Amino acid sequence: MSGIVETAREQLARALREAVAAAGRRGALPVVEPPDFVVEVPREKEHGDFATNLAMLLARPARTAPRKIAGALCDNINLTGLPVQRVEIAGPGFINFYLQPDWVLAALPEIEAAGDDYGRVDQGRGSRVQVEFVSANPTGLLHMGNARGAALGDSIAAILDFAGYHVSREYYINDAGNQIENFGLSLEARYFQLFGRAGEVPEQGYHGEDIVDTVRGFIRRHGERYLHTGPDERRRALVEYALAEKLTAIKTALAAFGVRYDVWFSEQSLHDSGAIRDTLRQLEERGYVYSSEGALWFKAREFGVEKDEVLVRASGIPTYYAADIAYHRDKFRRGFGRVINIWGADHHGHVPRMKAAVAALGYDPDALEIIIMQLVRLYRGGEIVRMSKRSGQFVTLEELVEEVGRDAARYFFVMRSADSHLDFDLDLARAQSNDNPVYYVQYAHARICSIFRQLAARGMTVPEAGKVDLSRLKEEAELALARKLADFPGEIDAAARDLAPHRLARYVHELAGLLHSFYNAYRVITDDAALTEARLVLVGATRTVLANGLRLLGLSAPEQM
RNA sequence: GCGCCUGUAGCUCAGGGGAUAGAGCGCCGGCCUCCGGAGCCGGAAGCGCAGGUUCGAUUCCUGCCAGGCGCACCA
Numbered sequence: 001m002s003g004i005v006e007t008a009r010e011q012l013a014r015a016l017r018e019a020v021a022a023a024g025r026r027g028a029l030p031v032v033e034p035p036d037f038v039v040e041v042p043r044e045k046e047h048g049d050f051a052t053n054l055a056m057l058l059a060r061p062a063r064t065a066p067r068k069i070a071g072a073l074c075d076n077i078n079l080t081g082l083p084v085q086r087v088e089i090a091g092p093g094f095i096n097f098y099l100q101p102d103w104v105l106a107a108l109p110e111i112e113a114a115g116d117d118y119g120r121v122d123q124g125r126g127s128r129v130q131v132e133f134v135s136a137n138p139t140g141l142l143h144m145g146n147a148r149g150a151a152l153g154d155s156i157a158a159i160l161d162f163a164g165y166h167v168s169r170e171y172y173i174n175d176a177g178n179q180i181e182n183f184g185l186s187l188e189a190r191y192f193q194l195f196g197r198a199g200e201v202p203e204q205g206y207h208g209e210d211i212v213d214t215v216r217g218f219i220r221r222h223g224e225r226y227l228h229t230g231p232d233e234r235r236r237a238l239v240e241y242a243l244a245e246k247l248t249a250i251k252t253a254l255a256a257f258g259v260r261y262d263v264w265f266s267e268q269s270l271h272d273s274g275a276i277r278d279t280l281r282q283l284e285e286r287g288y289v290y291s292s293e294g295a296l297w298f299k300a301r302e303f304g305v306e307k308d309e310v311l312v313r314a315s316g317i318p319t320y321y322a323a324d325i326a327y328h329r330d331k332f333r334r335g336f337g338r339v340i341n342i343w344g345a346d347h348h349g350h351v352p353r354m355k356a357a358v359a360a361l362g363y364d365p366d367a368l369e370i371i372i373m374q375l376v377r378l379y380r381g382g383e384i385v386r387m388s389k390r391s392g393q394f395v396t397l398e399e400l401v402e403e404v405g406r407d408a409a410r411y412f413f414v415m416r417s418a419d420s421h422l423d424f425d426l427d428l429a430r431a432q433s434n435d436n437p438v439y440y441v442q443y444a445h446a447r448i449c450s451i452f453r454q455l456a457a458r459g460m461t462v463p464e465a466g467k468v469d470l471s472r473l474k475e476e477a478e479l480a481l482a483r484k485l486a487d488f489p490g491e492i493d494a495a496a497r498d499l500a501p502h503r504l505a506r507y508v509h510e511l512a513g514l515l516h517s518f519y520n521a522y523r524v525i526t527d528d529a530a531l532t533e534a535r536l537v538l539v540g541a542t543r544t545v546l547a548n549g550l551r552l553l554g555l556s557a558p559e560q561m
Numbered sequence: 562g563c564g565c566c567u568g569u570a571g572c573u574c575a576g577g578g579g580a581u582a583g584a585g586c587g588c589c590g591g592c593c594u595c596c597g598g599a600g601c602c603g604g605a606a607g608c609g610c611a612g613g614u615u616c617g618a619u620u621c622c623u624g625c626c627a628g629g630c631g632c633a634c635c636a
């Protein structure tokens with residue numbers, strides 16, 4: 001099901017292609033192949049319900065003036081069976097189609113029948129896609145940037161699922177490598193300090209207060225026992241304890257944010273399983289590896305990257321990059337046709353390297369799609385809050401949810417494109433919470449629910465669309481609302497195509513606006529039973545679409561506020 | 562220096578080769594004997610600068626200016 005708008009668009013496109021052929025046969029136009037033209041919804045509704053640029057595109061091949069071509073096409077087009085009321089040639093050669101005003105009402109029974117599934121499209125045809133997002137180091141708490149990634153990733157995954165993909169959401173746990181060494185040293189220093197002994201957190205270590213709390217917890221469990229062991233054993237115990245605690249905190253915070261995962265993938269497991277070794281061997285067999293200065297290098301330059309990259313350090317320890325290559329190899333080996341990563345802009349330099357490695361392993365680099373999300377700049381009290389895990393100053397995801405609320409926070413992130421450099425003013429988000437756009441949308445949903453409560457209180461029931469005379473819906477506000485509802489499948493298709501939840505956020509806001517306008521101008525429950533029934537079907541369909549849209553954005557659809 | 566992202570209304574952001582560039586906040590002025598005023602209606606206000614491609618550029622290309630982020634045997 002692709003919705004009535006797509007159906008109409010396809011029917012018009014077919015009729016236009018046939019009109020080109022028919023005009024050619026009758027000598028009204030030179031015989032030419034129809035070019036790639038569009039049948040679009042004009043920005044101005046004065047320009048009809050659909051318009052096409054076909055005549056303008058034919059001007060050159062047909063050596064004829066666009067408006068003359070448009071005339072020939074209109075003379076030769078067969079529109080029987082289509083709800084077209086009027087066709088007009090306008091401007092430089094647009095052909096505008098005006099449909100019967102009530103054609104949009106056909107969407108209403110469709111929405112009622114599909115319910116929670118209304119808007120599903122089959123873009124993905126069941127193909128498997130993986131979305132990896134957040135993947136923050138389990139050495140600390142989640143910050144605003146992670147929160148943005150979480151909101152975006154979760155919504156993108158939901159939208160892709162709704163667009164017919166088989167989606168898996170994954171979190172890559174960086175529980176190995178240099179930073180874990182660093183983490184261990186930092187924990188150890190705090191451990192010593194808490195016993196009044198000398199200990200210094202390394203400059204590149206983790207200075208946050210949360211680490212101190214973690215070590216206190218460790219001491220409650222293990223006491224001073226690890227003062228007396230060797231450093232390796234001490235650090236290993238500290239790291240194991242701290243990673244478990246931090247990961248649990250991350251999972252808890254994400255769950256509270258309404259974000260769920262299918263797979264939590266450990267970097268350490270790639271070391272343990274030999275996957276990294278196997279990956280390096282595969283690259284070597286393919287001739288993309290060489291040794292120099294004691295290190296093992298990847299010939300990234302053969303894939304257009306500026307310089308070659310180290311896979312294994314002179315110390316014999318694989319780099320993060322090597323592990324990441326093994327991880328992506330694993331993703332493709334698991335059979336995902338598309339692998340989508342959401343990264344912060346501070347990692348964008350890693351993109352060409354990662355694609356190069358994917359190509360070197362024999363996979364299509366275009367199958368790896370990396371969404372670069374610009375950074376979040378946080379304001380509080382009119383001043384920029386610098387966020388850095390190492391400095392220990394940041395606003396956590398949990399604090400964010402507590403301050404501005406889960407729905408408001410998620411909407412704020414998801415209403416902007418990943419490309420936008422996001423200024424997040426905490427005070428503003430909190431102060432404006434009553435006027436926050438998310439409440440505007442949710443209020444529309446709650447209002448409709450209220451109408452149905454009224455209905456129940458009067459002992460009335462919700463009519464079925466099929467048993468109602470929908471032609472009673474004639475007002476502009478009613479038809480505009482129905483028209484917007486009919487757009488929903490197309491919006492899903494576009495949002496999935498562009499991996500752009502913000503499109504959907506705008507859509508639900510606009511839909512809510514149309515509902516509010518309608519609601520303010522007309523009563524749903526009136527003395528006219530037939531009209532009441534028709535309007536109930538209309539607002540019921542609106543409620544369904546609002547709920548579906550909110551759900552895909554990770555927002556609740558409250559029945560009361 | 563090189564690379565990526567971004568310059569659209571006072572602020573925060575959408576849009577995008579075509580026919581009158583949108584929203585929220587803020588500002589100004591209106592609307593409830595009626596299903597929820599977290600609402601509605603109206604108003605003022607804008608495509609960083611300069612070239613180029615095109616029948617047509619705010620959209621594509623180039624340069625410049627400005628901001629963000631990168632350019633490790635860190636991740």
